[in-house]
Amino acid sequence: AQSVSQHNHHVILSEAASLELGCNYSYGGTVNLFWYVQYPGQHLQLLLKYFSGDPLVKGIKGFEAEFIKSKFSFNLRKPSVQWSDTAEYFCAVSSRPHGNNRLAFGKGNQVVVIP
Amino acid sequence: GAGVSQSPRYKVAKRGQDVALRCDPISGHVSLFWYQQALGQGPEFLTYFQNEAQLDKSGLPSDRFFAERPEGSVSTLKIQRTQQEDSAVYLCASSLVARTGGLNTEAFFGQGTRLTVV
Numbered sequence: 386a387q388s389v390s391q392h393n394h395h396v397i398l399s400e401a402a403s404l405e406l407g408c409n410y411s412y413g414g415t416v417n418l419f420w421y422v423q424y425p426g427q428h429l430q431l432l433l434k435y436f437s438g439d440p441l442v443k444g445i446k447g448f449e450a451e452f453i454k455s456k457f458s459f460n461l462r463k464p465s466v467q468w469s470d471t472a473e474y475f476c477a478v479s480s481r482p483h484g485n486n487r488l489a490f491g492k493g494n495q496v497v498v499i500p
Numbered sequence: 501g502a503g504v505s506q507s508p509r510y511k512v513a514k515r516g517q518d519v520a521l522r523c524d525p526i527s528g529h530v531s532l533f534w535y536q537q538a539l540g541q542g543p544e545f546l547t548y549f550q551n552e553a554q555l556d557k558s559g560l561p562s563d564r565f566f567a568e569r570p571e572g573s574v575s576t577l578k579i580q581r582t583q584q585e586d587s588a589v590y591l592c593a594s595s596l597v598a599r600t601g602g603l604n605t606e607a608f609f610g611q612g613t614r615l616t617v618v
Binding site for chain 2: 391488492
């Protein structure tokens with residue numbers, strides 16, 4: 386079964402600081418990788434996704450993530466955060482042999498940006 | 501509508517009561533998923549529909565949980581004889597196509613139904 390690990394569940398940082406959230410998954414086959422964000426009181430929204438090709442993926446709002454197959458990782462980064470980036474961030478994986486797009490999520494990172 | 505709609509947003513149920521949670525997916529979306537998100541956890545897969553067919557229900561935690569999508573659009577998740585451990589946010593998601601890895605397989609999530617069993 387797939388599993389997804391996210392560390393440092395609570396992250397507090399100041400505006401303009403850089404952010405990196407780690408994501409490791411356990412499945413050894415071909416995977417699709419996602420980062421979702423949930424702003425306070427809102428639904429889960431897709432930040433970025435990786436299916437194939439360039440392992441450095443750029444998403445919305447200045448976020449990017451790098452797929453490193455040898456490390457089973459898909460870390461999320463943003464060079465300079467804003468107060469509006471306060472949210473919960475979830476890494477998710479789907480694997481093709483499942484035949485559908487069911488997602489396995491990590492536990493999430495609660496990020497608080499202090500103005 | 502523009503997005504996935506779930507109702508009710510909040511539900512308080514007494515232990516032993518039956519509940520029904522509704523999901524209206526984005527019009528035309530083939531795939532529909534239900535997830536359960538406990539406090540402090542990420543969403544956990546419950547079940548998957550392709551049109552009206554329930555192709556995967558391996559995540560349903562017990563036979564008290566039942567989901568249907570009779571006309572391939574609106575779906576209902578029913579929980580019978582609710583217990584305190586059923587308290588969670590229930591998320592519905594839909595995506596346009598069924599096949600894995602395609603460019604249109606992004607899942608769009610609703611805001612969820614927060615179920616509290618007392």
